[in-house]
Amino acid sequence: MFQRILIACVGNICRSPTAEYLLRDRLGPGHGATVSSAGLSAMTGHSMDSTALALLLEHGVDGEGHVARQLDAHLLRRSDLILVMERSHVDAIRRMAPEASGKVFLLDKWLGSRDIPDPYRQRRPAYEQAYALIEQGVTSWLHYL
Template sequence: MFQRILIACVGNICRSPTAEYLLRDRLGPGHAATVSSAGIAAVAGHPMDETALALLLENGVDGGAHIARQLDATLLRESDLVLAMEKSHVDAIRRMAPEASGKVFLLDKWVGGRDIPDPFRQRRPAYEQAYSLIEQGVGSWLRYL
């Protein structure tokens, strides 16, 4: 059983917090796991990107409490499962904390192993595409959690 699930991307203001709040919502309030997120090059201290937040809200999930934070080796070691948005993130995480390698996977692992493209500073359709892929990835992990 995974007790501490960490979701990672680059800035921790779009994709990883979207996945964090979606997964937390889908697991429900009674689930034992804690879900958090962090960024490889986080925009630490910043709230969630406005468009990403709006998409979550439109789908009934409030990510307004999110504050971006930096990913580090301690967070990786303390996590039972680490889900990343892109293969390059998986590689970077494994370099950062080689001892965590066995628990790092793509969010899209069970759907097709695709990278989830970064929508940051793009138009809303890019965010919608990322949201859709994140939603599929989150859904695919539920039976394992």
């Protein structure tokens, strides 16, 4: 069983917090895993992007308390499972902490290993597409957690 699940993207204000809050919600309070997120180039200290947050809220999940943080080797080492949005994120994490390589996977691993495009600074349809892919990825991982 994975005790510490980390989800990463670039800025930690759109995709990874969406996945973090969705996964936490889907696992439920009794699961026992800690789910968190961080960014490779995080907008440290910022709250969740307003469009990403609105989509979460529309689906019954509250991400209001999110504060973006920077991904570092310490977070990677202490995580049991690291889920990322793009292949380039896998590569960046492997360079940052080679010892974490075996626990880094695409969020979409079980559905074709597609990259989930970054919707940041785009119109709402881009966020909706990213949300749908993130939701599918989160759901696919539930069988393994």
